[in-house]
Amino acid sequence: MxxxxxxxxxxxxxxxxxxxxxxxxxxxxxxxxxxxxxxxxxxxxxxxxxxxxxxxxxxxxxxxxxxxxxKGFLKWFDPKGWRRSxxxxxxxxxxxxxxxxxxGATAVVSGIDAGADVKGVTGDTTLVGLSGPVRATTVSGNVEAQGVAGDLRLNSVSGDLTVIEGTCPSVKADSVSGSIILDLDPSGGPTDARLTNVSGEIAIRLPHPADAEVEANTASGAVSNAFDDLRVTGQWGAKKITGRLGGGTGRLKATTVSGSIALLRRPQSEDEPWDAPRPQKAPAGTDDAPTEQKGL
Known part of the structure; x- marks a missing residue:
């Protein structure tokens, strides 16, 4: 050694x-x-x-x-320990x-193929380009996972959990009051996603066309749905979004008590240009018309 x-x-x-x-x-x-x-x-x-x-x-x-x-890392506390960096x-x-x-520290892990396990108390965690099983646990820090290709497990108390361009075969995210945001990359295969929250919001952006069996419910929060093939039931109190998208190969289950749930649809091609704003006509009685702004 x-x-x-x-x-x-x-x-x-x-x-x-x-x-x-x-x-x-x-x-x-x-x-x-x-x-x-x-x-x-x-x-x-x-x-x-x-x-x-x-x-x-x-x-x-x-x-x-x-x-x-x-062992017992998240429960560690030593007043003298805070005098270090x-x-x-x-x-x-x-x-x-x-x-x-x-x-209390920031952690960034990238480019690892064999999997990673990250535990944080108050610091933020960023995971980029990881494959293999990945797990991140936090108390109040935020966790952002981008381009993760392995099975993903996220847990927080009040920290926000965000997955961007995920190609994970499975995602499991649990929070108490932090928000959960899941964005699935269309280049990945069907995903088994299970999201649970208490008072935080849940937002999911699915590829278009999507392929998943969907069940999302909230006891008292609001819901929004961008897919015509899904049903929204319940007007007061409990609400559900259910149905099948595509062949229903993947699975999406989202549950929150008082938080809101939003199902969003990813555009078919994000390379398509934004619609240019139309030039406005000059109000009557003016000599000059507004100049059309060119895109950046």
Whole structure:
């Protein structure tokens, strides 16, 4: 086993194979990016408070505070722990399995193929271009997943959960009061999506044409539906949106207690230009007509 104590800005390179990465920090930022290289690199560009411990053993690279365990991570609290901050950047092979835990810090994970597990308390999490199983859990921080191709599991208390251009075979998102926004990319296959909220809103944008069996309901919130093939039932209190789109291969189930539910339709081609605004006629009695604005 190799071990380093990092108490000031420093760069480290690891020639031994890295198959798993574990990061646990308080305050600051952690950036993890997958590369096609076989080696791993670490840069600590800023650090305040106690040193980080970096260890490498049996293919596992760990960058963490000694007093911050992964087990029970979301319940960790130490008044002295808030007097620390660190900015960490890591480049690891894309085949590395990644675990990241942040308390009050921002986490960005991109380009990982072997899956990732991210836990956050108050910091925001961004996941980009990941495949393999992905899970993100947060208390009050926001989670945004873009271009994720593996099975996706998101959980929050009050943080917002957003999925952009998802091609995930399955999505499961649960929140108490944060909003859930799901945007499915038409290039992906049928998706099994199950979304649950209490008081937060749920908005889903489906490809057009879509292929899903739909069941969405709210106990007291408003609903909106952009698909003619779906039925909206209930006028006061509980409301439902049900029906089949296309062959019904995929499945969409969304439930909220008091939040609203919106089903939106993605345009067939987002490359089509926007309709240009028509030039306005000059009011009677004026000499000059308004000039038509050119698109940007």
């Amino acid at each position: 190799s071990e380093w104590s990092v108490g000031e800005p420093r760069k480290l390179s690891f020639d031994a194979p890295v198959t798993a990465l574990h990061v646990r920090i308080v305050n600051g930022t952690v950036n993890v990016v997958g590369t096609d290289e076989s080696s791993a690199r670490l840069e600590v560009s800023a650090i305040e408070g106690p040193p980080l411990t970096v260890t490498q053993k049996d293919g596992a690279l760990t960058v963490a505070y000694d007093d911050l365990p992964w 660190v900015v960490v950047s890591l480049a690891v092979p894309a085949s590395t399995r990644v675990e990241v835990g942040v308390v």
